Amino acid sequence: MTTDTPARLLRLLSLLQTPREWPGGELADRLGVSRRTVRRDIDRLRELGYPVQATKGAEGGYRLVAGKAMPPLVLDDEEAVAIAVGLRAGAGHAVEGVDEASVRALAKLEQVLPSRLRRRVSTLQAATDPLTSGDGATVAPETLTLIASAVAGQERLRFAYRSRDGTGTRRLTEPYRLLSTGRRWYLVAYDLDRADWRTFRLDRVSDPFATGARFTPRELPTGSAAEYLRQSMYRRQEAxxxxxxxxxxxxxxxxxxxxxxxxxxxxxxxxxxxxxxxxxxxxxxxxxxxxxxxxxxxxxxxxxxxxxxxxxxxxxxxxxxxxx
Amino acid sequence: MTTDTPARLLRLLSLLQTPREWPGGELADRLGVSRRTVRRDIDRLRELGYPVQATKGAEGGYRLVAGKAMPPLVLDDEEAVAIAVGLRAGAGHAVEGVDEASVRALAKLEQVLPSRLRRRVSTLQAATDPLTSGDGATVAPETLTLIASAVAGQERLRFAYRSRDGTGTRRLTEPYRLLSTGRRWYLVAYDLDRADWRTFRLDRVSDPFATGARFTPRELPTGSAAEYLRQSMYRRQEAxxxxxxxxxxxxxxxxxxxxxxxxxxxxxxxxxxxxxxxxxxxxxxxxxxxxxxxxxxxxxxxxxxxxxxxxxxxxxxxxxxxxx
DNA sequence: TGTACTAGGCCGGATTCTGTCCTCATCGCA
DNA sequence: TGCGATGAGGACAGAATCCGGCCTAGTACA
CATH class of the missing domain: 3.30.70 (Alpha-Beta Plaits)
Incomplete structure (x- = not known):
């Protein structure tokens, strides 16, 4: 237990996220510092934009309340697993407006998820999502998060693609954006071999692999990625x-x-x-x-x-x- | 931009959680400190148990990888909304083994969710969860999180309860544990008026309210709460x-x-x-x-x-x- | 081979942090 | 109505820490 200030602040933050009241004395005990320092730490949290509500008097205490910005979420193992499972299940039947953010959050979480928890997530995931069964074409959450990371990190992406007539090809792309139209996931990317923009259905993508190579994003000819996808879908009459x-x-x-x-x-x-x-x-x-x-x-x-x-x-x- | 060390560490953590590589120089720029200090900060993160992987050579950089413990998740607005919506949807058709942790995580998140985001969550939530329609008896996520908080914070809970024959009563309880049996949520609690243990179906609970009063948990006569619930359900032949x-x-x-x-x-x-x-x-x-x-x-x-x-x-x- | 990057040691000066002591305000309970 | 417990916050001195600059070493890539 070193007397490291930033570490203590993080621990304080994690304590305060438990939905209960914490008297100053108890916090001081747990953190191994004096009451005065606890008050100072709480001031610091407030300055950082994470409002701590304090009730005065006997039976008083501190409690983290909703503020202007999201504080860093400190999760225990089970909560992390629960969120990962929930998001993976949700990634199937995407809700309009949250789908892409949901995948981003999942990518962020899985990036730092300890491996012992990762096993639990994949085990539990088998028991979820009855609706994916209706339509065989599902996307593995791993594929989704890997591609989301590649989009965010601007890394080139290589994958195998099975086109509609069943022929398989290998593609090297600069991934531009991940989109979902309710049920299906699409990737809008610049295809380096074909030297043009393409849309890919994620359920036809396999073995995605982010080459470490970075690129600077090109400009999409059509305004937004969603618009491009819509045009491309109407052209092919997939809907x-x-x-x-x-x-x-x-x-x-x-x-x-x-x-x-x-x-x-x-x-x-x-x-x-x-x-x-x-x-x-x-x-x-x-x-x-x-x-x-x-x-x-x-x-x-x-x-x-x-x-x-x-x-x-x-x-x-x-x-x-x-x-x- | 004050030169506050702990604040800088949090910002560094949030930067590193973006799934991409960060060269030390860019981090130094963004944080407004020297390269040397960035290295020191990264050392500190490592000491805290959050391993930062560094790739050497040109095109090198830092990246947060999976370690032994979950680092605090720094979410942007959209990601927070996505997680909240996902968890609320998931709270309906609970997956065995994650259900309770999932509600705990949701309570933790909603406790600190800025109000502007809260509105977006409830708007989006309307568009989710097709399966809840099959059976009218659904539980509002607010009820779920409020009760979860009361259980965690050991606060007395007051609510209105509609029993099976339709009569309504008001209860004052010491909430003990929240359980789900696949489709339904149950609360095992000590009923202060009846002076005995009871199980409550959450879809029959309304207007839950946590009185600030704390209590020290009593011991459940039957071993585990799950066991108690099972017995109570068989007694009433609800299944x-x-x-x-x-x-x-x-x-x-x-x-x-x-x-x-x-x-x-x-x-x-x-x-x-x-x-x-x-x-x-x-x-x-x-x-x-x-x-x-x-x-x-x-x-x-x-x-x-x-x-x-x-x-x-x-x-x-x-x-x-x-x-x- | 050169370059760009991480890794890490060392040092001195400046800054910050912590504990102690103090006063004041607020709340609940006897 | 007072007492006790709690939060809020100012002042201060000593200690600990932090920061930037400078150095060298090692690695990957062109």
């Missing part, structure tokens, strides 16, 4: 339109809808119609629709219709073949 | 048994099963039988089963059979009522 009527008010459907699927238009008070586009397989969308516990009708496309019919038939069979 | 046959190998089903549902026994090479107990509503379990994309047969209980039949009928209707 398809669907059309469904729900026997529920529009606002109810909207509240329970992933958002990136589109927004429903009210037909009358008790029903609404949803026309949108999806880039996932119809089978996955069918399961998704089954989750709504209200009547609905599928109009388009025929593939979706077939999937819903099959799922319905399977469930009916499941209920029919009962044994007394 | 029910189910029995399903899948037309898929046992290991495949086991891999995609939430784990707490039970483990399947192989019938032959291509099918297996799952007998387990669930405390969720049959409707929710029916949707869950629909997610498996293999044939299956429901044997028990009749309620589940009915739900599966209804769901199948609804999907068939959805596919049937097509418009040309």
């Amino acid at each position: 398809y339109a669907f059309d469904v009527t729900f026997a529920a008010p529009a606002e109810l459907v909207a509240a329970r809808l992933p958002g990136w699927l589109g927004s429903p238009e009210p037909v009358d008070e008790h029903s609404c119609r949803l026309r949108g586009t999806a880039d996932a397989s119809p089978a996955w969308l069918a399961v998704r629709l089954a989750l709504f516990d209200c009547e609905f009708t599928v109009h388009e496309p025929p593939e979706l219709l077939g999937c819903v019919r099959d799922l319905g038939a399977r469930l009916t069979r499941a209920a029919g073949g009962t044994t007394p | 029910y048994a189910f029995d399903v046959t899948f037309a898929a190998p046992a290991e495949l089903v086991a891999a995609r099963l939430p784990g707490w549902l039970g483990s399947p026994e192989p019938v032959d090479e291509h099918s297996c039988r799952l007998r387990g107990t669930a405390d969720a509503s049959p409707a929710w379990l029916a949707v869950r089963l629909a997610l498996f994309d293999c044939e299956f047969t429901v044997h028990e209980p009749p309620e589940l059979l009915g739900c599966v039949r209804d769901l199948g009928a609804r999907l068939t209707r959805a596919a049937g009522g097509t418009t040309p």
Whole structure:
């Protein structure tokens, strides 16, 4: 236990993050310094922008409260594992607006995650995410974080890519941005061999590898990466339109809808119609629709219709073949 | 920019957590100190147990790597929001073994989450978690974190409770432990009015409020809280048994099963039988089963059979009522 | 071979930190 | 209404630490 000031500040921060009140005396004991020094340390934390609330009088104490900036989170082993598992599960069904930040956070965490915890994370992860099963094309979290790191660190990225017709190629790219359209992940990158910009579906990427080589990012011809991706997807017609009527008010459907699927238009008070586009397989969308516990009708496309019919038939069979 | 050493160390930590290489000179610039001091600071981080890997030679630099302990995570706004949203979504369908730690981490994070970010979290959260819809009884993340804090901080907890027959009461408790059985959350606590131990289903709790009053935890008569909860659930027969046959190998089903549902026994090479107990509503379990994309047969209980039949009928209707 | 980078020792001066002692304000309890 | 426990903060002196500059050594890459 050295008398190192910065180390003590970090320990104080970690103590204060436990959601409870800490009397000054106890903090002084734990940190091995005098009460006065504890007060000074707390002043320092406040100056750093991490407000510490103090209740005076007997039974008083200190407690870290919400401030203007996020203080460094001090996590114990189990909490770190929980966050990693949660983020990896979440990386599958990405929520619009958080997806990319979520992967960044995961990359940051896994960069420093002790190896003994890493094992626990991968073990636990097997038990998660029922929804990924609907559509075979999933992305390994390792792939996601590795590519996110390469984007952030501006390192060249090499990987194997399986194109739509099944042929495999090896690519050397300058990764530009990671994007998700609800269900799928895409990488927008400059392909060095083809000497042009490309978009890659991450579920077709394998063996990604960050060569240490740094690069200075080129300018994307189209304005934003999201715009470029959208154009590229429409060009290849990877997305398809669907059309469904729900026997529920529009606002109810909207509240329970992933958002990136589109927004429903009210037909009358008790029903609404949803026309949108999806880039996932119809089978996955069918399961998704089954989750709504209200009547609905599928109009388009025929593939979706077939999937819903099959799922319905399977469930009916499941209920029919009962044994007394 | 004061020349405060501990503050500089924190900033260095936050810089190093960006997944990229940092040359010493750049770090010195950013921190406003000499190269020599940067080296010393990095030494200090190493002494604190956060190993910094350095690559020598040109193009060299520093980078934080996995060590023995978790370093304090320095998150930017978006990452903090992403983690909060991810954890809140995950708090619904809890994964065995991480559930409680996950709530603890969420409580820790939300305790210090700046209010402007808090708004973004609650906005985004609306768009998540499709599975909670199957079963109306969900728990607000705020309730979860507040109770977790009360357990950790050993503060008395007051809340309104709606018992199974619908009558509402107010309780004053000493919260002991938070548990989840897959789908549902339970609080094991000492009820001060009844002067005895009780278990509470969190989806029946409303208006929880931590009175500042501290208490020293009593000893639970039964050994562990999990054991106590299990006994109490069997006494009330809140859980029910189910029995399903899948037309898929046992290991495949086991891999995609939430784990707490039970483990399947192989019938032959291509099918297996799952007998387990669930405390969720049959409707929710029916949707869950629909997610498996293999044939299956429901044997028990009749309620589940009915739900599966209804769901199948609804999907068939959805596919049937097509418009040309 | 040269260059750019990390690693680390040494030293002197400046800065900061810590513990002690002090006073004052606030709160809860007897 | 007073007492005790707690937080807030000023003053001060001695000790510890920190910082920058200078040095050499080792490594990787062009």
